[in-house]
Amino acid sequence: MTSMLDNALRYAEARRDLFVAQLSEYLTIPSVSARPEHGRDIKYAALWLADHLRELGLRAEVYETGSEADPGNPVVFAEWQHSDPRRPTLLIYGHYDVQPADPIEEWESGPFAPAIRDGRIYARGASDNKGQHMAHIKAVESLLKTAGTLPVNVKFLIEGEEEIGGTHLGAFIAGHADLLACDAIVISDSSLLSPTQPALVYGLRGLIYFEVEARCAAHDLHSGTYGGNVQNPLMALAQILARLKDEQGRILVPGFYDDARTLDADEREALARAPLSEAGIIAETGAGQVFGEPGFSIAERMGARPTLEVNGMWGGYIGPGAKTVLPAVAYARISCRLVPYQDPEKVARAVTEYMRQVAPPATTLTFRGLQGGSRATLIERDSPYMQAAARAAKATYGNEPVWMLEGGSIPVVNDFQAVLGKPIVLLGFGLPGDQLHAPNERFALACYEKGIEAGIRLLCECQ
Amino acid sequence: MTSMLDNALRYAEARRDLFVAQLSEYLTIPSVSARPEHGRDIKYAALWLADHLRELGLRAEVYETGSEADPGNPVVFAEWQHSDPRRPTLLIYGHYDVQPADPIEEWESGPFAPAIRDGRIYARGASDNKGQHMAHIKAVESLLKTAGTLPVNVKFLIEGEEEIGGTHLGAFIAGHADLLACDAIVISDSSLLSPTQPALVYGLRGLIYFEVEARCAAHDLHSGTYGGNVQNPLMALAQILARLKDEQGRILVPGFYDDARTLDADEREALARAPLSEAGIIAETGAGQVFGEPGFSIAERMGARPTLEVNGMWGGYIGPGAKTVLPAVAYARISCRLVPYQDPEKVARAVTEYMRQVAPPATTLTFRGLQGGSRATLIERDSPYMQAAARAAKATYGNEPVWMLEGGSIPVVNDFQAVLGKPIVLLGFGLPGDQLHAPNERFALACYEKGIEAGIRLLCECQ
Numbered sequence: 001m002t003s004m005l006d007n008a009l010r011y012a013e014a015r016r017d018l019f020v021a022q023l024s025e026y027l028t029i030p031s032v033s034a035r036p037e038h039g040r041d042i043k044y045a046a047l048w049l050a051d052h053l054r055e056l057g058l059r060a061e062v063y064e065t066g067s068e069a070d071p072g073n074p075v076v077f078a079e080w081q082h083s084d085p086r087r088p089t090l091l092i093y094g095h096y097d098v099q100p101a102d103p104i105e106e107w108e109s110g111p112f113a114p115a116i117r118d119g120r121i122y123a124r125g126a127s128d129n130k131g132q133h134m135a136h137i138k139a140v141e142s143l144l145k146t147a148g149t150l151p152v153n154v155k156f157l158i159e160g161e162e163e164i165g166g167t168h169l170g171a172f173i174a175g176h177a178d179l180l181a182c183d184a185i186v187i188s189d190s191s192l193l194s195p196t197q198p199a200l201v202y203g204l205r206g207l208i209y210f211e212v213e214a215r216c217a218a219h220d221l222h223s224g225t226y227g228g229n230v231q232n233p234l235m236a237l238a239q240i241l242a243r244l245k246d247e248q249g250r251i252l253v254p255g256f257y258d259d260a261r262t263l264d265a266d267e268r269e270a271l272a273r274a275p276l277s278e279a280g281i282i283a284e285t286g287a288g289q290v291f292g293e294p295g296f297s298i299a300e301r302m303g304a305r306p307t308l309e310v311n312g313m314w315g316g317y318i319g320p321g322a323k324t325v326l327p328a329v330a331y332a333r334i335s336c337r338l339v340p341y342q343d344p345e346k347v348a349r350a351v352t353e354y355m356r357q358v359a360p361p362a363t364t365l366t367f368r369g370l371q372g373g374s375r376a377t378l379i380e381r382d383s384p385y386m387q388a389a390a391r392a393a394k395a396t397y398g399n400e401p402v403w404m405l406e407g408g409s410i411p412v413v414n415d416f417q418a419v420l421g422k423p424i425v426l427l428g429f430g431l432p433g434d435q436l437h438a439p440n441e442r443f444a445l446a447c448y449e450k451g452i453e454a455g456i457r458l459l460c461e462c463q
Numbered sequence: 464m465t466s467m468l469d470n471a472l473r474y475a476e477a478r479r480d481l482f483v484a485q486l487s488e489y490l491t492i493p494s495v496s497a498r499p500e501h502g503r504d505i506k507y508a509a510l511w512l513a514d515h516l517r518e519l520g521l522r523a524e525v526y527e528t529g530s531e532a533d534p535g536n537p538v539v540f541a542e543w544q545h546s547d548p549r550r551p552t553l554l555i556y557g558h559y560d561v562q563p564a565d566p567i568e569e570w571e572s573g574p575f576a577p578a579i580r581d582g583r584i585y586a587r588g589a590s591d592n593k594g595q596h597m598a599h600i601k602a603v604e605s606l607l608k609t610a611g612t613l614p615v616n617v618k619f620l621i622e623g624e625e626e627i628g629g630t631h632l633g634a635f636i637a638g639h640a641d642l643l644a645c646d647a648i649v650i651s652d653s654s655l656l657s658p659t660q661p662a663l664v665y666g667l668r669g670l671i672y673f674e675v676e677a678r679c680a681a682h683d684l685h686s687g688t689y690g691g692n693v694q695n696p697l698m699a700l701a702q703i704l705a706r707l708k709d710e711q712g713r714i715l716v717p718g719f720y721d722d723a724r725t726l727d728a729d730e731r732e733a734l735a736r737a738p739l740s741e742a743g744i745i746a747e748t749g750a751g752q753v754f755g756e757p758g759f760s761i762a763e764r765m766g767a768r769p770t771l772e773v774n775g776m777w778g779g780y781i782g783p784g785a786k787t788v789l790p791a792v793a794y795a796r797i798s799c800r801l802v803p804y805q806d807p808e809k810v811a812r813a814v815t816e817y818m819r820q821v822a823p824p825a826t827t828l829t830f831r832g833l834q835g836g837s838r839a840t841l842i843e844r845d846s847p848y849m850q851a852a853a854r855a856a857k858a859t860y861g862n863e864p865v866w867m868l869e870g871g872s873i874p875v876v877n878d879f880q881a882v883l884g885k886p887i888v889l890l891g892f893g894l895p896g897d898q899l900h901a902p903n904e905r906f907a908l909a910c911y912e913k914g915i916e917a918g919i920r921l922l923c924e925c926q
Binding site: 219 | 764774796826833
């Protein structure tokens with residue numbers, strides 16, 4: 001076993017540049033799921049990936065999802081089932097779709113023209129999530145090409161709708177329980193706390209996301225003629241949004257926090273050990289100060305408390321130059337991250353009802369859900385697979401992993417729990433400063449290499 | 464004299480369709496001054512207009528404005544000075560530039576593809592201002608072609624920067640006082656109160672216009688990772704804007720109303736006679752109710768009270784689909800209409816200082832002026848030219864004109880007062896529902912015809 005592990009690690013080290021080149025090629029595909037004009041790129045990413053997995057010796061297939069009336073993005077499934085059948089099967093999940101690249105002008109190099117600077121590869125999807133699942137693929141390759149076998153059976157499920165709320169994957173999982181049958185699910189779609197500090201995630205936040213339209217007139221108006229006599233939807237919307245949070249960052253929607261799970265003393269203590277600091281957040285974000293709900297630590301606000309954020313807002317004239325328009329309509333997009341025991345529908349209802357209540361005169365609000373709501377997730381901490389992941393992480397990074405509550409949302413975890421009902425391992429390979437969903441997304445090459453090593457060690461530890 | 468008037472009116476009536484066709488051709492030119500990419504269209508509009516005036520027998524010239532380092536849009540000057548030199552000279556002002564057409568998708572026909580529906584011509588600039596100054600040009604043509612002369616001497620000054628705050632026209636006027644020398648200035652850039660109710664404007668509001676940037680981070684962030692720990696600039700900006708006005712529409716900036724001119728009892732009584740009603744505003748705008756500063760009538764809020772409006776706002780992800788971004792920066796564009804005695808700089812300082820004061824934590828504000836501020840204007844009501852305009856308006860529309868304070872701003876009026884120091888006549892030919900600065904701008908063909916008639920009568924009344 002030791003020689004199997006060592007041979008695989010040596011193989012990976014010797015092929016370091018090639019592995020980066022392969023990731024780089026994958027990153028050139030602009031597989032933006034939020035934009036219909038990238039439909040062809042989405043499909044190409046799926047075909048490219050299946051082809052790559054086949055070349056490594058896996059059986060790979062691209063499955064369509066959705067229906068003719070409501071087509072979804074394809075799912076890539078691959079498997080290598082030639083290990084001893086008494087050995088466990090790991091299902092490794094990832095997503096090949098990426099966030100839009102906007103604002104495009106803030107990228108130092110093209111979002112789909114991967115560039116290496118300062119030991120990092122810069123591209124949309126580098127860390128979220130192409131680089132992270134490629135690390136697992138390269139781990140499988142390293143073992144398979146040196147030992148001719150794997151210490152466990154392996155399946156891959158790489159989907160294309162994670163960044164848009166994945167409406168079709170749930171049905172795909174429910175309809176393919178046999179295909180996906182496994183003993184544990186491994187997901188690397190989160191991050192380390194530092195290059196040497198791994199984290200194992202035991203909770204994910206849920207999400208609701210909706211758009212609100214505030215309308216005050218049938219059409220845009222001249223601000224000189226009607227300003228002062230007709231409600232302004234931008235002002236009305238600003239007044240509504242302003243009442244959603246107080247100036248300390250506490251959400252003012254009645255009942256918003258009611259069902260939120262509270263942490264026990266052990267968890268608070270464990271979270272307090274996470275190397276998260278005000279200085280760290282400031283360095284990563286460029287923010288002037290850390291700002292958030294009073295009474296909670298940074299780590300608690302990041303994973304254990306629900307949030308409400310305005311993700312976008314627009315209205316009136318936003319082109320170059322000036323236009324003295326009194327707009328008819330204004331829009332905002334709002335999302336809430338939810339913690340365990342919060343019901344997405346109940347929270348959405350509380351927020352939208354409150355917004356209607358506090359709306360100023362002559363303002364009509366219309367709400368439109370943008371993603372299916374998802375509940376937060378709690379994951380068992382003492383499954384044998386989590387323990388195996390903890391050993392693999394310690395061996396790779398030199399430190400015991402910290403137990404973390406992740407601030408982001410991975411809605412598919414709920415589907416895995418509901419349909420497959422098996423332990424889940426959430427071990428991230430990226431770094432907090434990777435600028436996910438932002439310009440100049442990056443993935444440190446050292447993180448990629450360590451991710452491959454952790455992947456190899458995890459497969460060996462799970463046998 | 465009567466036969467001169469009658470012949471001109473008959474000429475105009477006989478050429479009704481041709482005059483509409485000529486206006487229509489003029490309206491196809493997308494002379495949008497706010498957009499640099501329309502620079503060629505701006506120039507073409509000026510050349511087209513000068514050519515048209517020359518064809519009618521006027522001496523016309525296109526003047527460049529600004530300097531090589533800071534070029535302005537050209538000015539069209541034309542004159543017919545062959546009347547008895549003892550007769551007065553009228554300077555007729557207009558602007559050939561138009562507002563941007565956004566939001567383009569809300570136009571029922573192309574903004575620069577003039578279409579006639581329900582007795583109106585639809586196009587950007589139809590009412591503001593191409594149709595209105597074309598009415599004066601057609602009035603001059605009708606007299607000149609029938610009598611071979613005009614009852615007065617006439618000059619035209621048609622400029623190309625009205626919709627962007629006209630930074631170069633002031634210098635042009637100051638540098639061409641002799642060229643522009645006249646006995647009165649006539650401006651048709653406002654509106655009737657109804658098809659049969661003319662208005663003479665004796666006050667115009669001033670304007671300040673600025674953009675504010677609210678920045679909370681160096682780059683966009685993942686809302687799952689940083690939401691709850693880093694200030695959101697859209698929320699911060701909403702909270703700032705919300706504190707600019709109370710929910711009744713009263714502006715909360717300390718000192719904002721201090722210097723505003725108050726109306727005397729006569730003026731309030733005269734304004735009360737204007738046929739402006741809540742039902743009328745609702746019909747014109749589609750607003751659910753009239754909404755504005757308590758304690759003032761619609762007409763008073765429209766022209767006699769200062770306003771503060773958000774003309775545009777944007778930040779975060781506003782493309783199709785959903786993106787859970789925590790934006791780094793958000794923007795708003797804000798303008799204030801000013802009334803007499805308010806100082807633009809003082810008001811701008813008060814607003815921006817207050818916004819900084821009420822900004823929530825971790826928010827950096829940057830302000831940028833978008834137009835040079837302009838003061839409000841008061842115009843003498845009993846000049847002989849205003850009286851002539853009142854007679855012309857009554858004869859044309861059948862009713863005595865109402866004295867009005869106009870809500871919009873025509874900054875050039877201040878330059879005329881300062882440099883030429885002559886009486887001003889503000890007689891509008893459009894209608895309140897013309898959707899100036901909005902999609903589906905229109906000009907009723909009946910208004911165009913009546914505008915030509917009023918123009919003919921005004922020239923005859925001024926001799």
